[in-house]
Amino acid sequence: MARRPVMLCAALLLTCALILALTLTCSRAKSVVALARPPVRFLSPSVPVVDLFLGQQDQVEKLMEGSDVSVVFYYAPWCAHSIAAREHIQEVALRLANQVQFVAVNCWWHQGKCRKQHNFYQYPVLHVYYRRFGPINYKGPLLAEYMESFIRRVSAPLTYLPSRSALHTFLSHHEQGVVGFFDFNSSPQPPGYLTFLSSALHTLRKDPQGAVRFGVVTNREVAAGMWVTEDQSVYLHRRFNTSLVFPRSERNFTPENICNWVYENKENIITWIQPIGEKSHALEAELRKGPALLMFLPQSPLSASQTLSEVADVALRYYSCLSDRVSSSVWSPSGSVLSEPRCCKSMHISADANANAKVCEVCVRCVWDLEAALDSFLRSTLSMASSFCKRFIVNFSAPYSPLHRHLVGATEAPPPQSLIQEVTTQSFRAVVMDTERDVLLFYYTGWCGFCTVLNHVLLRLARLFQGNSAFTVARVNVGLNDLPWEFMVDHLPTFLFFPRHRKHMSVKFPENTRITLPNLVRFILNHSSPSPQGKAGPKALLEAELRTLQGEVLSLQRARERLSQQLAALWRENRRLALHTQELQSHNAELQEQSTRLETLYQEKSRQLTEAVKRLQELANASEDLLNENSLLKVLLAVLREKGSTGGGTGGRSWDEDRWDEARGLEEGEEAEDRKQDVS
8 A cells, every 4th residue: 555656656657758748749740741732823814814823812901002904713723614705804914904903812712711711612703893893703705705795884984975876776776775864064974973873783792694784874865765854863664664763752863772683673584594504494384374485596795786676676666555657665766766665565446535545554643544444345356255155155166167276297208006005196095995895095105204114114015915906015205295185194104094995984004003014004994995796805915925924934044943052053163173173273383383492403403513524624733744744854854864874883872863752752652643533
């Protein structure tokens, strides 16, 4: 127990030392994250665009102070759309450099102020400023001609109209025109002019497509043609109903109120339908309103289009309530002022009333006059309409009526007889109303995707009943062929079953049932007619087919079992071969290893043999030298012997004898050495 405080202190000291060591180690560790590369200029330096590639948002306002119109292009260097729009921005800047200040800001650089102040969710972003008003966000195509047209509109939000002809052209060529009258003679700049200018800019921000255009008139005579005489008036030109003047007594004269008043009372001559890219009910909603003239073309509101002006002229002529000799506009082509404009979307009163009177839907000043006019019109036309309608109904419902409904059908000839019979408007009654056959009719169209999915089900059903003369599988393309109204369906795809002898009791396939082959067969069996004598009906045919299918299924099951057994045997054989292959590979690896060892040993022995041959060659050379020396010694001994024999004397040993003994000893030693070498 006494050791516990000591151990606790030692543990605390050890922990502190470990923490200190880790702190020192981590403080010395180098950062493994590479720093981001500094940004570079995004646009070409030869174009008149100030490229703030470091995201200097604070310099944007300073640059905009020196120009009336400024364009700010926010981009991200990695963005493909920004890279694609770069050339178009440079092209527009080269054209409008003398009028507009162009600024490009890199809003992706994390150290720049633009990234900290703006949270753009997509790039690029184009903002246009008119003096201190803005930003006006451009949402059109990022093409040079479109952007240039929009920038020019912002540069000149008001169109100056000096004459009646200019006013007539302005109101005739634009879908919705707003004209302000300001008398510049009384003051250099009327008080309401800046408010009207701000209204035009507010409209551009709300409607960048340019459906509403603003013009300004400074001549009182020109303004009188619009029935405007009071200074600082705003005139809204409408073609269907009476034009309006901004009620300054009811609303404050502010840009927001002017814009709201324009959009509350403006008229749309052309309605743009913009599908969202998926299946949309926008077109169906327009068609339910009544007759419609549809034109499919890309919307290009920023550039003038001759086609749109022609369509607008057709719409005006269709809705105009003025006489044929009067233009659809308030002004005639010569510029002369007509009488007070009348309302449109109206109808003529009966001939016994005032011929010049009109009945309007909105601009009638008195409700009693409207009721009297309608009462007079209905009394004069009701008797004629009722008699005409009566004759029409009688003639159309007669057994042998001369009136027949016109049904549009495919003009192409139907395909040759196949498993599925194609039905058209002309052949519908002959095929479907055949009293000798039960008919299953499939309703489809070319644009119905689910109908295409069901083709294989219909084909299998036709193959199942192939050869049955009492049953027919048919289909009809209701997108190309009109049918009598009693045989139409409310949605696609749809199956209708027409039993023979009971065609009027056709049955629809249940909507809440999945369309499959078994469900279709069950549906046909439940509602088919009994087979006539001598003919096999669908039920008997299906029973025979069922028995055949049962036999085929049994055979398939047996074949499946045999195949399963064969597959099991093949799997075992494959497993055995795999094991054998593994063994052979292992044995092959051992043989290769042994071959490697033998190759190494062979090389070592070859090296040793080469060294032995070299030493033997050296010994042979040495032996040859010794033999030569031995021959010389023999010659010397022979000479010495001859000298000894000639000296004659038996006394002491002479010097020649000593040399002879020495030479002889050397010769004997050399012979012994040679024998040793021979033995070795």
